[in-house]
Amino acid sequence: MDVFNLYWVEFLTIAVAHLVAVASPGPDFAIVLKNSVSFGRRAGIITSIGVGLGILLHVAYSLAGIGLLIKTTPWLFTVFSYAAAAYLIWIGINALRSAPAAPSETEAPVASQLTISDKKAFWTGFLTNGLNPKATLFFLSLFAVIVSVDTPMTIKAVYGVYLTIATGVWFCFLSYVLSSRKVRDFIGSNSHWFDRVMGAILIALAIKLLTS
Template sequence: MLEYLDEFLIIAVAHFFAVASPGPDFAIVLKQSVQQGRRNALYTSAGVGLGIFVHVSYCLLGVALVLSKSPDLFNLFKYAAGAYLAYMGVQALRAQKNVEPMASIEGGQNNESDFKALRRGFLVNALNPKATLFFLSLFTLMIDPETPQAVQIFYGLYMALATWIWFSLLSVFLSKSRVRSFFHRAGHWFDRGIGVVLILLAMRVVL
């Protein structure tokens, strides 16, 4: 394993900058942390981490090469992702004013099941073209074709775990009472702002 240490370090650094940059994953974790509370956001973060396995799986199966050589197939995937982000954006734009913001914070305002939160995080990441492009370049340019599949699987496990930890830490911070109360002072405007961001991300994905 030590002989692949240099390759692993390159992947770890590239992954850190990719996961830390603002995008759909960050937007949805931020939204759920403020709107639904810590538990919901942690399950959403776990879903985001699980979504990594989708990208790793198709890269290991060679689908990444097919996807990179087929513009029509990639465009179909891109439009599906854009539609899902736009749908979530429209839902956020419909947010209503919270007449008792502090009560909702103290009560957690967790109206969603854990599975729904997990599914949302999973779909946002799995349908994220930014992640697709990152893994396409990672497995076709940065990882040597001669690298054993077991080692590549280890890379995938690491990236899924690191993604989960990163967004879980964000969830813990963003769901603190002070942070949530700050956003809840104009919660419906915050939700609508996130809705605009998600729709803009959808447009960027498609265009």
């Protein structure tokens, strides 16, 4: 019973810490918001699934001990951070280049004008989370401070599965809300300005990452 209580306390602590982290605005939120509004509910949900599965990458290297290597090797983490910043800047620049719809197209709903493949939506979400240094630091701290070294690997794996599912569900919920007809109709023919604003936000996040 004592062992069960130990794991239960660990799980609740992880769940609360994760809730705070996942609810904080960041690259994941920005890309899910952008794809949900620009491309519709399906693209938003698939992007969210990619973000959720990106968590498995962080869990895997944390359990494998690679996280310790990153933590004890500053230059490696710096390279990782620069790669993440470059990816965010690339997405941001593409968004800034978004052009307004042709006059004949503005009469139709935004949803029918812009498309993105399921594969691209998924990998955008996966890479945005997988290359997020904020998530890297979170999982390094999570498995180094909250999770006991005596916790069995199977229990740690269960924690990882929970974090993956919880992240995916949270962002799927957000994409469902953000891709509603009211939200997309509100943006309407000004969707290119929305893309540009989101692009600027992504670039700002990249600059903050490089200067922090």
